[in-house]
Amino acid sequence: MKISTEDVQKLAHLSRLELEGGKAEAMKQDLTKILGFVAAIERLDLDGVEPLVYMTDRENVLRDDDPQTVMTHAEAMKNGPGADSDYFRVPRVVEK
Amino acid sequence: MSEAVVTAYEAVIGLEVHVQMNTRSKAYSSDGYDYGAAPNSQVSPITLGHPGTLPKANSAVVRNAVRLGLACGCQIREYNAYARKNYFYPDLPKGYQITQDETPICTGGGVWISSETMAPKMIGLTRIHMEEDTGKSIHDLDPFHTLLDLNRAGVPLLEIVSEPDFRSGEEAYLYLQEIRKLVRYLDISDGNMEEGSLRCDVNISIRPVGREKFGTKIEVKNLNSFRNVQRAIDYEYERQCAVLNSGGQLFQETRTFDATKGSTTAMRSKEDANDYRYFIEPDLAPVRVTESFKASIAASMPPLPQALVKRYQEELGLSRYDAQLLTESKETALYYEALLATGCPAKSGANWLMGPVQAWLNERALDWNQWAMPAASLAKLIHLVESNTVSFSAAAQQLFPLLIAAPDSDPKALAETHGLLQESDEDALLAHVDAALAAFPDKVEEYKAGKKGLMGLFMGEVMKRSRGAADPKVTSRLIQQRLES
Numbered sequence: 001m002k003i004s005t006e007d008v009q010k011l012a013h014l015s016r017l018e019l020e021g022g023k024a025e026a027m028k029q030d031l032t033k034i035l036g037f038v039a040a041i042e043r044l045d046l047d048g049v050e051p052l053v054y055m056t057d058r059e060n061v062l063r064d065d066d067p068q069t070v071m072t073h074a075e076a077m078k079n080g081p082g083a084d085s086d087y088f089r090v091p092r093v094v095e096k
Numbered sequence: 097m098s099e100a101v102v103t104a105y106e107a108v109i110g111l112e113v114h115v116q117m118n119t120r121s122k123a124y125s126s127d128g129y130d131y132g133a134a135p136n137s138q139v140s141p142i143t144l145g146h147p148g149t150l151p152k153a154n155s156a157v158v159r160n161a162v163r164l165g166l167a168c169g170c171q172i173r174e175y176n177a178y179a180r181k182n183y184f185y186p187d188l189p190k191g192y193q194i195t196q197d198e199t200p201i202c203t204g205g206g207v208w209i210s211s212e213t214m215a216p217k218m219i220g221l222t223r224i225h226m227e228e229d230t231g232k233s234i235h236d237l238d239p240f241h242t243l244l245d246l247n248r249a250g251v252p253l254l255e256i257v258s259e260p261d262f263r264s265g266e267e268a269y270l271y272l273q274e275i276r277k278l279v280r281y282l283d284i285s286d287g288n289m290e291e292g293s294l295r296c297d298v299n300i301s302i303r304p305v306g307r308e309k310f311g312t313k314i315e316v317k318n319l320n321s322f323r324n325v326q327r328a329i330d331y332e333y334e335r336q337c338a339v340l341n342s343g344g345q346l347f348q349e350t351r352t353f354d355a356t357k358g359s360t361t362a363m364r365s366k367e368d369a370n371d372y373r374y375f376i377e378p379d380l381a382p383v384r385v386t387e388s389f390k391a392s393i394a395a396s397m398p399p400l401p402q403a404l405v406k407r408y409q410e411e412l413g414l415s416r417y418d419a420q421l422l423t424e425s426k427e428t429a430l431y432y433e434a435l436l437a438t439g440c441p442a443k444s445g446a447n448w449l450m451g452p453v454q455a456w457l458n459e460r461a462l463d464w465n466q467w468a469m470p471a472a473s474l475a476k477l478i479h480l481v482e483s484n485t486v487s488f489s490a491a492a493q494q495l496f497p498l499l500i501a502a503p504d505s506d507p508k509a510l511a512e513t514h515g516l517l518q519e520s521d522e523d524a525l526l527a528h529v530d531a532a533l534a535a536f537p538d539k540v541e542e543y544k545a546g547k548k549g550l551m552g553l554f555m556g557e558v559m560k561r562s563r564g565a566a567d568p569k570v571t572s573r574l575i576q577q578r579l580e581s
Contacts, residue, residue: 063154067120069127070127087244090241092235
């Protein structure tokens with residue numbers, strides 16, 4: 001499968017990444033390599049083989065509805081932008 | 097016939113409703129959620145999307161989904177996979193929402209709506225699926241940043257997608273009321289639209305009456321009350337008709353409702369169409385809903401409002417209006433059920449609940465869940481009236497407040513202590529009647545001269561003298577006898 005520059009730009013946009021200069025081209029080459037690596041699987045005869053989604057065959061792995069205090073506000077904020085406030089601070093999402 | 101002369105259009109409307117569950121912990125992590133808690137105080141590494149964390153599905157979410165599905169007559173899917181819906185937005189810390197894509201847990205079924213003026217109609221459901229909420233973005237507190245409160249991130253939601261079965265804003269309004277009632281009866285959600293526990297997006301198009309093909313679909317968002325959903329639909333219908341009638345064209349778009357102006361405006365169009373790149377969530381094992389699990393849920397279902405309305409009308413002979421009022425909330429319905437279980441006559445039980453009890457609550461701005469009198473006590477009070485032991489007015493105006501103040505006491509003993517037992521003993525009553533007439537000799541003359549309206553005055557005087565205990569029918573007969581003798 002071939003990756004076009006438009007594909008790279010679309011993915012970058014969906015991930016809100018800006019690929020400037022030669023970065024888009026470098027990314028295109030990386031993605032092409034990754035897809036080429038995975039494409040090896042297409043050489044196998046997979047007729048009648050169900051897609052493998054889960055690494056185990058377990059079902060109904062459910063927990064009880066028991067609330068727990070897992071971390072404090074300070075712990076939650078520690079590594080985030082705006083640790084000094086009540087909120088995480090990120091660049092403005094909506095223009096004024 | 098050319099398009100331009102067609103003026104009769106019908107609206108074709110579908111609703112997407114998100115119900116926020118009242119589970120104690122989140123959908124895929126064990127942190128709790130309380131509306132209005134301090135920002136970012138109810139989070140966990142899973143909620144925050146920290147690398148290396150793994151979600152754990154909450155069993156109560158599956159149970160609630162099956163409850164709602166059974167209540168709406170849906171098919172419940174046996175094999176359920178979770179899916180990732182990928183998009184980038186800061187209030188979605190993982191970069192994807194865990195939802196269901198190709199295997200929604202409920203499909204089909206429907207919700208019945210009706211009103212005083214509308215015959216019952218079923219709104220079909222396309223699907224109900226389980227998913228998680230996002231955090232909250234705050235855009236107006238900091239001039240340079242968007243602020244994030246991630247408490248709500250990961251709170252479980254049920255998305256209920258209807259078929260395009262609505263034809264008016266009123267139908268949508270009735271449907272939302274019915275959904276809210278259902279989730280409250282089922283104890284899945286508090287159903288509070290103002291706090292965001294119920295959210296609704298509208299899809300609306302119009303087409304010439306009689307035509308099968310759908311028109312251009314327009315989505316309306318930002319609807320924060322049932323009335324606003326109805327207003328937005330009514331506005332959109334008029335707007336779309338006006339565009340087509342003036343020879344214009346409609347485009348598929350998303351509009352937002354301005355509640356102050358009562359109108360919708362186009363939202364800035366997204367630069368690209370969304371591409372959510374759904375795939376199966378590999379971190380959560382699939383859920384298999386077995387027949388025995390479904391049966392156990394079915395066995396634990398509470399009575400549901402529509403079944404109760406039907407029973408109250410058909411078996412108890414109540415009016416549609418009374419049946420609706422009694423089932424408006426689960427608390428009222430359960431209380432009425434408890435009252436019926438004591439053998440209380442259906443009609444007088446209904447009258448007492450919708451009359452004196454409701455009035456007492458209204459005067460104090462209280463809810464039914466704050467009504468503490470045991471049903472058995474109220475039933476005894478009602479029995480005193482039914483057996484003519486206490487008059488209705490003495491029961492409602494005097495005994496009832498006394499019983500509220502002492503809910504565990506015996507109503508009959510209370511009536512005795514306060515002299516409220518009805519006097520139908522004619523000798524005792526006659527004494528009151530004679531005293532009353534003696535107090536107003538001039539009025540007695542006027543009555544005899546033809547002013548029959550004075551009867552009320554004499555009745556009132558006897559009631560006063562007997563402290564409300566006089567049997568009104570007997571009293572009225574005795575007064576007449578005395579005056580006309």
